[in-house]
Amino acid sequence: MTATLSDKARALLARPVIANLATVSSDGSPQLTPLWIDVDGDALLINTAAGRVKANNIKRDSRVAVSVVDPEDPYNVVVVKGTVTAVTEEGADAHIDVLAKKYLGVDEYPMRRPGEVRLKIRIRPDRIPMQG
Amino acid sequence: MTATLSDKARALLARPVIANLATVSSDGSPQLTPLWIDVDGDALLINTAAGRVKANNIKRDSRVAVSVVDPEDPYNVVVVKGTVTAVTEEGADAHIDVLAKKYLGVDEYPMRRPGEVRLKIRIRPDRIPMQG
Numbered sequence: 175m176t177a178t179l180s181d182k183a184r185a186l187l188a189r190p191v192i193a194n195l196a197t198v199s200s201d202g203s204p205q206l207t208p209l210w211i212d213v214d215g216d217a218l219l220i221n222t223a224a225g226r227v228k229a230n231n232i233k234r235d236s237r238v239a240v241s242v243v244d245p246e247d248p249y250n251v252v253v254v255k256g257t258v259t260a261v262t263e264e265g266a267d268a269h270i271d272v273l274a275k276k277y278l279g280v281d282e283y284p285m286r287r288p289g290e291v292r293l294k295i296r297i298r299p300d301r302i303p304m305q306g
Numbered sequence: 307m308t309a310t311l312s313d314k315a316r317a318l319l320a321r322p323v324i325a326n327l328a329t330v331s332s333d334g335s336p337q338l339t340p341l342w343i344d345v346d347g348d349a350l351l352i353n354t355a356a357g358r359v360k361a362n363n364i365k366r367d368s369r370v371a372v373s374v375v376d377p378e379d380p381y382n383v384v385v386v387k388g389t390v391t392a393v394t395e396e397g398a399d400a401h402i403d404v405l406a407k408k409y410l411g412v413d414e415y416p417m418r419r420p421g422e423v424r425l426k427i428r429i430r431p432d433r434i435p436m437q438g
Contacts, residue, residue, distance in 0.1 A: 192375045192380045194326040194328075194338065194373045194375070196326075196328040196336035196337070196338045196371070197336060198330060198334060198335070198336050202330060202334070202367070202369070203330070203367075203369040203371070203387065204328035204329060204330050204336050204337075204369065204370060204371045205328070205336075205371060205387075206326065206328045206338075206371035206372070206373045206385055206387075207373075207385070208373055208375050208380070208383050208385070208436075235334070235335075237334070237335040237336065238336060239328070239335070239336045239337060239338035240338070241326045241338045241339075241340055243324045243326070243340050245377030245378075246377075248324045248340070248409075251340050253338055253339070253340070255335065255337075255338075277380075304340075
């Protein structure tokens, strides 16, 4: 079941605010990563490089949580429990450029590493425990 | 083994910046909660009410992760993987007042609920994957 983001949550997610992504490691402990995020319809989109811990965790267990806190208003918060529904190389390079535009104001992601394979990760919100 | 916070990490944690705490739920999925935080020596201290999801999760599995992102500089980040070493009622009421002073500038935590039992939670950093 997909949970629906409120207009206020969408407004927060549209701003260049760093999100935190929680995944579960192979030993069952929680893993936390600050990252860029955006929204496509009701889905959350993040972007990482193949081989990173969070990418490996998601491959093993698609259950994740995402938190975004408004730096100007700590009561304006979005917390999502969700499921990764797609991890794709296709479109991932274009998508990291979109995120670079949002967060850095530049047309092209400036931190690409040689040989790096980008992954676009789509998260379906299952529950939204907090949204302002 | 205790990992040691850098001076820069300590400086960030001393500011009233909202942290995110990741725990693992009974079904194995990750749980994420924005909260107040402070530091005691090398330990991180948080405060919650008995019965909350994160308190129950910690009782079952003491492994947690904590992330703090500087709202003014997204590259100034502290991410800690740690273990809860103590959950105490003793001192928890005084401690939530300390946090209220830090985050709200008031002497007394203004959101107490009748009958609420506060818990002070001590986290030992085991690894610090990111610190500015």
